[in-house]
Amino acid sequence: MGYLFQHAALINWLSVFENVALPLRETTSLKEEEIREKVETVLGQVRLLDAMAKFPAELSGGMQKRVGLARALVTEPRIILYDEPEAGLDPEMTVDILHLLNRLKEEIKPTTLTVTHSLDCATHLGDRIAVFERGRILMDAPPDEVLASPLPRVRALLGLAE
Amino acid sequence: MNWLTRLGTDFVRPGIVQTGLTLRLAGGSLARVGHIPRRFPSLLQQMYQAGVKAFHVLVLVSFFIGMVVSLQVGFELARFGQESNIGLLVSVTMAREMAPFVVAILLAASSGSAMAAELGTMKVQEEVTALEVLSVDVVSYLVLPRVAALTLMAPILTFFAVVVGVFGGGVIAVTQLGLDFDAYLRMSLDSLREMGEVVHVPRDLFGGLAKSLVFGFAISIIGCAQGLTARNGAAGVGLTTRAAVRDAFIVVIILNFLMGRVIWH
Secondary structure, X not given: OEEEXXXXXXXXXXXXXXXXXXXXXXXXXXXHHHHHHXXXXXXXXXXXXXXXXXXXXXXXXXXXXXXXXXXXXXXXXXXXXXXXXXXXXXXXXXXXXXXXXXHHHHHHOOEEEEEOOOXXXXXXXXXXXXXXXXXXXXXXXOHHHHHOOOOHHHHHHOOOOO | OOHHHHHHHHHHHHHHHHHHHHHHHHHHHHHOHHHHHHHHHHHHHHHHHHHHXXXXXXXXXXXXXXXXXXXXXXXXXXXXOOHHHHHHHHHHHHHHHHHHHHHHHHHHHHHHHHHHHHHHHXXXXXXXXXXXXXXXXXXXXXXXXXXXXXXXXXXXXXXXHHHHHHHHHHHHHHHXXXXXXXXXXXXXXHHHOOEOOOOOOEHHHHHHHHHHHHHHHHHHXXXXXXXXXXXXXXXXXXXXXXXXXXXXXXXXXXXXXXXHHHHHO
């Protein structure tokens, strides 16, 4: 399982390359060339090949998130958990990361579970949306049905109530 | 809530929990000693941080401690015409007690607190959780290099502290007590060479180094354990750093007594 943390949670003293290579170095017996190849492939997918030698502190919030995503993808997980992928990003970066996640969904086809407070993010990424309140699922349906829901509490939580 | 319940929930229970975590981390680190070759670059970096960067402070402090011991004891001995024995007293005091203790205090205040702050910051920023999610062995990756580095560096620093302290004592012996430096040094070295009865090694020097090894292990384990239990953001990291130094001081003082009792008496 891959996990994209809300605030990326990159290891500060490791470069972008080292951060992404970390799970391969620690949990597999791959050779250095194989690790380099895999890391460069995922960094290419998140368009960060140019930033390989940089450290987390030198990156913007959006770039840090993309490194976190590359780290989540490098072990080729079948399931990926995105924790608030748009949190802390400005509108332009939010659109950027949502497009990236959508593209990866088409290319890699993993099962993804996204936790978000953003209706925009949920409708962009989700094939199904579950609306939670206090640990209870109020509704679980495809995006169109959720948006057209007549349930007052669901509409209120999604900001659709008039 | 009465005072007895509060005493239990606020002090006794957290203390027991933290002690348990620390002992578990100590066991986990010892169980992973075989991973050290894999962690060698990280180990060297930690040894540099803990040892080389603290060296100049240690030299300064040890030199003055050697002078203080020589000054305080030397004038008392001079009253009985025994000042020529000052070399023995300075070297034995430095080797048995002062050098291991000063190194432990210095490492607890610098390296132990740094470990707690570093791992604490990683913990509150979810970096430790990220490592766990990535199936990285946190004890092997983060704790082992720090613990091994401090355990190895503490005796090395102690050895240098003894050497510098003996020289500091020599300065006082020559300038204040009017002794010959060669005679002072000869007596210091002769007393350090005295062999143990059970283990056939120079008893005072190796006893001090053995104490230092245990102090280094304890300080680093306490620092790491405190760091890995940090919570509540920056304020929490501050609390764990303070607790790491406080606990390390207490444990070092208790271990110093217990090991002194076992080694020399």
